[in-house]
Amino acid sequence: MIKKIMLIGLFTGLAHILSFYGVSFVVKMDADKFFVSKIAEIESGIAIMLAVMSFGLQQVATRDIAINSDWTKILFITQQNRFSMGLFLSVLGLFLYLLTKDSYYLIFLLAPLLALNVDYALYGRGHSVQASFLSLIKVGVPAVILVILGYIGLFELNIYIISIVVSWGIISYFSNKILKAFLLIRPKLNFFKAYLKNIKIGFTDFALTVLKLGILTLAKPFYDETTIANAFVVLKLYVLIKGVQRVIFQAFYKDLVNPKKAFMIDKIGLLIGFLFFSVTLFYPTEITNFLFSKDYLSSKKLLTLVGIATLISSISISISPRMLLIRKDKEYINSYLFALVGTLSFLVIISKTNMFFYGIIGAILFGEFILNLLFFYHLKNVVFTKQRFLFLLELAGLFTIFSINFCFFNSPLSMFLSAVCCLFYGLYFLFQHKKQIL
Structure with a gap:
């Protein structure tokens, strides 16, 4: 196995x-x-x-x-x-x-x-x-x-x-x-x-696609090629991070029925989302230059937006299948339908404003916000627990260290110091959960 x-x-x-x-x-x-x-x-x-x-x-x-x-x-x-x-x-x-x-x-x-x-x-x-x-x-x-x-x-x-x-x-x-x-x-x-x-489940499939690369097809009538290209390179990174989370999720899928192990899966997913958010918030220019080119420096703000979207969707990566496991099918489907409507509405409305450059990524952020807000509402007793709050405090402490490094040191040094902090925290996390992970 x-x-x-x-x-x-x-x-x-x-x-x-x-x-x-x-x-x-x-x-x-x-x-x-x-x-x-x-x-x-x-x-x-x-x-x-x-x-x-x-x-x-x-x-x-x-x-x-x-x-x-x-x-x-x-x-x-x-x-x-x-x-x-x-x-x-x-x-x-x-x-x-x-x-x-x-x-x-x-x-x-x-x-x-x-x-x-x-x-x-x-x-x-x-x-x-x-x-x-x-x-x-x-x-x-x-x-x-x-x-x-x-x-x-x-x-x-x-x-x-x-x-x-x-x-x-x-x-x-x-x-x-x-x-x-x-x-x-x-x-x-x-x-x-x-x-x-199966039309309701079908719209769920469609919403899942639209909240990733599928949105670019729907954006085509409203946005020019430059805007689509800028959004695309950022979305590819977003899909990569979501893919890493999915690999971890699939590896422990059978453990979702166990609340403690499901929470451990959520912690790993949230840690990945938090680190990606932190990198895109503090070092968007460095990431853009390293992964893409100077022609895409205008996309650095899009990187931060997609980092926020990743953080929101990472708060509980197990929440979606767990809704099905506890037979909240109706709530699951309705959440995706509302997210789909919100995403498409945002996409079209912002395309008519001078903020259109942020329209595609902003639509995904808005859709993820609606989706996860509804998920959290339907499973509030599962999501809002003392253990999760304590873990969020740990991440808040880590974020404070990142902020101090960013404010008081130049980029190369602050990135190095933050990476060292991540390494030590990663070792602490593995030691804390070694019985569940290994």
């Missing part, structure tokens, strides 16, 4: 790091913001397509595939619906392209290919290591291509798109082969009925 968890963590972690590094590298190699914005649109478009094709269907199917002996039939029906939706999205994309002449909508022609991937069924059947490795291929191939393009100074979008097609083709083929499933399935006309049965 430990070996399995470590492999999943390794593959998932590498996938997030490669995905971020590919974009970071081309930015440091002076790729223009038009190229970066197009990568953003492609990644966001893929995320939106996957959310629409899953739309509640995939969550239910993964559960049913895991617990039923006749799981191949469930997989076949699910894939029929997903592939049919993929064909519908490709036709819709072609129609929008002919209507607007915007080549962005051609990315929706990839929807049928994306639908062929059955990695969700791999998780359901216990092949989580294979699924995580295929996910590494999925993001690793395009990321490596970006690094190569950046190295040779050839920022050719078509090559990047081909790498995406190749990577999705590989994982679609092998995910089906592992399960001995049918790669190609005949579509059906009444596929919408299956989606309507």
Whole structure:
């Protein structure tokens, strides 16, 4: 079991790091913001397509595939619906392209290919290591291509798109082969009925996507390419940090039923979110120069905003699944629906003001605030405890030390001193929880 968890963590972690590094590298190699914005649109478009094709269907199917002996039939029906939706999205994309002449909508022609991937069924059947490795291929191939393009100074979008097609083709083929499933399935006309049965869960899936990279697709009609490019590079870092938290969360998922261990998971997640927030608050210029380039110095305030969003969403990383475990499904779904409405409203309204530069990241911050406020309200007896308050006091003490270092020393020295403090606190944390972690 430990070996399995470590492999999943390794593959998932590498996938997030490669995905971020590919974009970071081309930015440091002076790729223009038009190229970066197009990568953003492609990644966001893929995320939106996957959310629409899953739309509640995939969550239910993964559960049913895991617990039923006749799981191949469930997989076949699910894939029929997903592939049919993929064909519908490709036709819709072609129609929008002919209507607007915007080549962005051609990315929706990839929807049928994306639908062929059955990695969700791999998780359901216990092949989580294979699924995580295929996910590494999925993001690793395009990321490596970006690094190569950046190295040779050839920022050719078509090559990047081909790498995406190749990577999705590989994982679609092998995910089906592992399960001995049918790669190609005949579509059906009444596929919408299956989606309507799980429409509330579907909106939850969609909200989860919008609160990450998916928001860029919805922002496209309201924001220019420069604003999207600036928001994209910051969101890639945000997704990386959330990915690290998710790896930890998945490693201890089975322990969520134990309140003490669930709190330990929350403490690790909050510590990660707090450290990221502190770095983006005190050293946004240094982080921007190190990870991106001077052309993105205007994004340093966006880094701070996304740091705040990370901190808010990190207060309890276990709260979302725990709501489902204690059967607060209605509250869970409604929280995401309100967050989705709030995010989209903020996105549109701010685009019409002179604060539009902060609109995309601000919308995610606003959405996370609404989501977690509602989560905390529904589980206030779980979140607001004496133990959590004491842990927050520890972090407040650490934050005070960071502030003193920042105010009284130059940046390199204050970063070094703060890093030393983090090291000692990390050792203290490990010693305090060694029985639960090891």
